[in-house]
Amino acid sequence: MVGLSAKGAATRERIVSGAAELLRTEGIVHTTLDDVLARTRTSKGQLFHYFPGGREELLLAVAELExxxxxxxxxxxxxxxxxxxxxxxxxxxxxxxxxxxxxxxxxxxxxxxxxxxxxxxxxxxxxxxxxxxxxxxxxxxxxxxxxxxxxxxxxxxxxxxxxxxxxxxxxxxxxxxxxxxxxxxxxxxxxxxxxxxxx
Amino acid sequence: MVGLSAKGAATRERIVSGAAELLRTEGIVHTTLDDVLARTRTSKGQLFHYFPGGREELLLAVAELExxxxxxxxxxxxxxxxxxxxxxxxxxxxxxxxxxxxxxxxxxxxxxxxxxxxxxxxxxxxxxxxxxxxxxxxxxxxxxxxxxxxxxxxxxxxxxxxxxxxxxxxxxxxxxxxxxxxxxxxxxxxxxxxxxxxx
The missing domain is CATH 1.10.357.10 (Tetracycline Repressor, domain 2)
Incomplete structure (x- = not known):
């Protein structure tokens, strides 16, 4: 998280915890990136700003949270x-x-x-x-x-x-x-x- | 194995142990029923005689052996x-x-x-x-x-x-x-x- 502003860190944290909740309730096979965007009220641009590696990088962040x-x-x-x-x-x-x-x-x-x-x-x-x-x-x-x-x-x-x-x-x-x-x-x-x- | 003759039981046992060895050495994704037939010198008819449920039943028998x-x-x-x-x-x-x-x-x-x-x-x-x-x-x-x-x-x-x-x-x-x-x-x-x- 080096280099993220406090606001950026909060946004990233909101995406990760929202994704984690979705995965917990909906299951991993039924959850798409679009679901995560909708749930966390995040744009695709924002998501790839915080997770340039996309899905894989977001899943790793969720794994770290879990x-x-x-x-x-x-x-x-x-x-x-x-x-x-x-x-x-x-x-x-x-x-x-x-x-x-x-x-x-x-x-x-x-x-x-x-x-x-x-x-x-x-x-x-x-x-x-x-x-x-x-x-x-x-x-x-x-x-x-x-x-x-x-x-x-x-x-x-x-x-x-x-x-x-x-x-x-x-x-x-x-x-x-x-x-x-x-x-x-x-x-x-x-x-x-x-x-x-x-x- | 109720109802199998001694010879029948031996044949069944040969198929199961041969399949188990194949799965151990070749891996499960690379092993087909045809491989098992070739390895154990068994005809398809024989195999389905002993395992009417086919692949699934044979795998269960291998699981029992393991x-x-x-x-x-x-x-x-x-x-x-x-x-x-x-x-x-x-x-x-x-x-x-x-x-x-x-x-x-x-x-x-x-x-x-x-x-x-x-x-x-x-x-x-x-x-x-x-x-x-x-x-x-x-x-x-x-x-x-x-x-x-x-x-x-x-x-x-x-x-x-x-x-x-x-x-x-x-x-x-x-x-x-x-x-x-x-x-x-x-x-x-x-x-x-x-x-x-x-x-």
């Missing part, structure tokens, strides 16, 4: 994992988020429409995973500092484990509508973080 | 999870299997070609998950009987958690080529099974 929502929907817990109660609240927020989301993952839907393997789509996923794992790692390290998680636990590996568990649980939830795997996965992973000999 | 392989590749460990060493061997076998498999999951590839939501495709997935979770649950219960896992652990939930963790880790492995999430996920889940106070 990726940011994956994380913001886990707040305020994700940024404050400093007690077992906070970890439990985070676990509950994650389960509630994906139960609410149901069978259709907006980020997944957008990503299937962006040419896979393009640097842009890869970067969105890498950035999401990295930020998510970074926050969880910070949480594990905070628990280690507080003496609640054993010092020999590899905090980065634990963060990877938690993200993988969420992914697998959400995959089952999306396929079956049942959150049992997600819940059980998170519960077992959190049990694994508790120190041996903690009773 | 689902069975998901489980058999975890043997002999999966059926003998009676010590922590056995669980560790199982964990290593799962990681090795999916590292070997790499970015292309044959079961996933076949399933994307079978009309999703058909009773047949749904049944293949449900049967796989059920058998997989059943074996893991039996393993957790064996460890409980041996006093190695706390009696209050919900063995069925632990089995669901392990399957979800494998799914999520494999999803990352398929996308990135990195087994770190799968390994970390399994390690943390197994740590969660160890009893509190076991030192």
């Amino acid at each position: 990726a940011a929502r994956v994380l913001s929907d886990q707040e305020p817990h994700l940024s404050d994992l400093t007690s077992w109660a906070a970890w439990q609240d985070w676990r509950d927020a994650v389960v509630a988020r994906y139960v609410r989301q149901g069978p259709d993952c907006p980020l997944h839907a957008v990503m299937t429409q962006v040419a896979t393997g393009t640097p842009g789509s890869h970067a969105v996923v890498v950035a999401l995973m990295s930020a998510w794992e970074g926050a969880l790692r910070t949480g594990v390290e905070a628990m280690q500092a507080a003496g609640e998680v054993a010092p020999e636990v590899d905090a980065a590996a634990a963060a990877r484990a938690l993200v993988a568990t969420v992914q697998g649980g959400v995959q089952v939830l999306m396929a079956t509508g049942d959150a049992g795997h997600l819940e059980a996965g998170l519960d077992l992973a959190l049990a694994g973080l508790r120190p041996r000999g903690s009773g | 689902a069975a392989r998901v489980l058999s590749d975890q043997e002999p460990h999966l059926s003998d999870l009676t010590s922590w060493a056995a669980w560790q061997d199982w964990r290593d076998a799962v990681v090795a299997r999916y590292v070997r498999q790499g970015p292309d999951c044959p079961l996933h590839a076949v399933m994307t070609q079978v009309a999703t939501g058909t009773p047949g495709s749904h049944a293949v997935v449900v049967a796989l998950m059920s058998a997989w979770e059943g074996a893991l649950r039996t393993g957790v219960e064996a460890m409980q009987a041996a006093g190695e896992v706390a009696p209050e652990v919900d063995a069925a939930a632990a089995a669901r958690a392990l399957v979800a963790t494998v799914q999520g880790g494999v999803q990352v492995l398929m996308a990135t080529g990195d087994a770190g999430h799968l390994e970390a996920g399994l390690d943390l889940a197994l740590a969660g099974l160890r009893p509190r106070g076991s030192g």
Whole structure:
């Protein structure tokens, strides 16, 4: 967004969030660029001013927005994992988020429409995973500092484990509508973080 | 297979395993029914005798075969999870299997070609998950009987958690080529099974 005026940034943000809402409600196959223009009251010239790459670039921006929502929907817990109660609240927020989301993952839907393997789509996923794992790692390290998680636990590996568990649980939830795997996965992973000999 | 003679069952099995090998090596988009006939030295009449539903029914049979392989590749460990060493061997076998498999999951590839939501495709997935979770649950219960896992652990939930963790880790492995999430996920889940106070 370097070089955009405040007004330009607001216009761009209006286009992206409007496109994201359309894609969420109408589905990606039923949404055209013209629908986005109508919904966001934007001219074709404006849209291509902010997204010279057209559809692909707009979809990438929507993917970035949806990726940011994956994380913001886990707040305020994700940024404050400093007690077992906070970890439990985070676990509950994650389960509630994906139960609410149901069978259709907006980020997944957008990503299937962006040419896979393009640097842009890869970067969105890498950035999401990295930020998510970074926050969880910070949480594990905070628990280690507080003496609640054993010092020999590899905090980065634990963060990877938690993200993988969420992914697998959400995959089952999306396929079956049942959150049992997600819940059980998170519960077992959190049990694994508790120190041996903690009773 | 009710009603098939031994010879008929062998022919059917030859067609299914030949089709599976073709799909694994050539990829699903490049494989036609004619390729399967040539590879398995089968006439069109024979093929439709064993698979009256044609391509779709043959693909479902291949999906069943690949689902069975998901489980058999975890043997002999999966059926003998009676010590922590056995669980560790199982964990290593799962990681090795999916590292070997790499970015292309044959079961996933076949399933994307079978009309999703058909009773047949749904049944293949449900049967796989059920058998997989059943074996893991039996393993957790064996460890409980041996006093190695706390009696209050919900063995069925632990089995669901392990399957979800494998799914999520494999999803990352398929996308990135990195087994770190799968390994970390399994390690943390197994740590969660160890009893509190076991030192």
